Amino acid sequence: MSTKKIINNPDDVVSEMMEGFILANEKYVTKHPEVNGVISKNPRKGKVALVIGGGSGHEPMFAGFVGKGLADAAACGNIFASPDPNTIYETASEVNDGKGVLFVYGNYAGDNLNFDMGEEFLNDEGIPTAHVRVMDDVASAPRSRAFDRRGIAGDVFVVKIAGAACDAGLSLEEAAGVTQKASGNIRSIGIATEPGQIPGLDKPIFELGENEIEYGMGLHGEPGVKRTEMQPADELVTVLYNHIIPDFDLRAGDEVCVLVNSLGSTTMIEMSIVYRKLRELLDRDGIKVYDSDLNHYCTSQEMGGFSITLFKLDEELKKYYDAPCYCPYYAKEGK
């Protein structure tokens, strides 16, 4: 947790961040002239537009996932706050190319409300829309209330599949269907070791004791499932694995993509050690790893900790997963 944020006036954090991010990535994206919408410069024409979005503060998600074979635009809110309906509407209008708009975002009350309103504005103009809410965090609600679950790093895989499905020329209904299937096949759970801090605020997002960790804590400090003393990495991973697997009906022979996502300050060394144990458990259970990724994709400022995401594949999902994509923060060569 850092009190020394590299910012200017705290009130200008999001506008200055948007300005700098767009300038740094000007080969790939431009900013909507009026709202905080990040727009792809080179969208494929004549396809369903994929629009993602949510609160800022989780970079590179969402703005960093606009690109070829990925999102056509991202509607960005203030830090940890949903973009407003007008931002969503204006951003989507900019990239709609006559085939409708598919929205992908995390399942949070504010996002749900605002994206629904943004969709209504579009529908009022005759633009068809659909949405898929990411709800991968198994710690955030029991399986019987899966529709109350929060979206965390599973966003990455959902955006990947949605981007490829839109890129392949699927109809809005078809693209939404594939994306919904992907979303339903994804489970995540995280662990928090240290809080992050919102630029301009004096206090960390949450508090943890000196040697305390919390299983299942959300990206905004939402309560998890258990606080304990710090444990060795292998023990942490085993506990998380044992939370995910029963939720999932994974069987020996199933194939998954794996993401170990740092929440901010957790390092590649630590992610690698986490992956080592995770792979041992997957191998033990006969679950095949189709691809894997260790990265900082969905963060909460400099929060310490990580999440594990498993994405169960079938032949159709593999096809979209294997499609090439490119943006500076997420690139796949394709098969």
Place this chain on the structure above:
Amino acid sequence: MSTKKIINNPDDVVSEMMEGFILANEKYVTKHPEVNGVISKNPRKGKVALVIGGGSGHEPMFAGFVGKGLADAAACGNIFASPDPNTIYETASEVNDGKGVLFVYGNYAGDNLNFDMGEEFLNDEGIPTAHVRVMDDVASAPRSRAFDRRGIAGDVFVVKIAGAACDAGLSLEEAAGVTQKASGNIRSIGIATEPGQIPGLDKPIFELGENEIEYGMGLHGEPGVKRTEMQPADELVTVLYNHIIPDFDLRAGDEVCVLVNSLGSTTMIEMSIVYRKLRELLDRDGIKVYDSDLNHYCTSQEMGGFSITLFKLDEELKKYYDAPCYCPYYAKEGK
């Protein structure tokens, strides 16, 4: 700075990290059977082999820069410690394909000594070698003693150019020449706001007061040029810019690539705000930005702070910069 490192036995950190990293990236890399060498699975044949390396703890540099159009292998040391000569020799032997080996590494006494010995072992077997030492940190020695300067995030651009030059089929001498030119055209300087911590050690790498920062501090806590109170981002960037520019003979009309590199816990929001001011200064001075990048490439665990790197291009360097490359941590589409 986190005391809650996600590790098992501290003595096993590097071996478990290597194991997990290789497994997670098994599509792209394999491990040398005997030493901590990360070897590309798909090297282009019949070209000069590019071998990079250095101490661990700066991930994704170096292991994360093995890939297509990038390094063929990375020799990895313990945390903040050079790989030993045998590791360098064995790793290079594995990827030598009859055209010789080009080494790129940071200019540190231990690395220089060990890489020189590794080269001697190869030369004794008749394998020709060359090396380029990265010495981009303008804060680490005055211009008159530029050969004493440390290598920091400038590594990224040097590896990019060296990888492309080897990939293009240049001879060892030619590839080393282009790479040396690139290295000579790169200047960096950083700022530290918070220390990182080596896994298994009780104390942070260095100490800073509650509201204190240090300009020019090295990646291992080496002394910088000045400690002050924390400043607004625009002020920090201006001071850094004014350190780099006089060292560099940049003129209006020159073209540069820009890298803002987080040292660990500094966020994309902060990097974007840094870039915004940096771009304003470059624009003011008529220095054109050819490309830019905000990322965590060369870290020091969860250290707070960032570095700015400027890479002056000419037509030859642009050609190699524009060549496509791919690894999970650094991908360019090419032109």
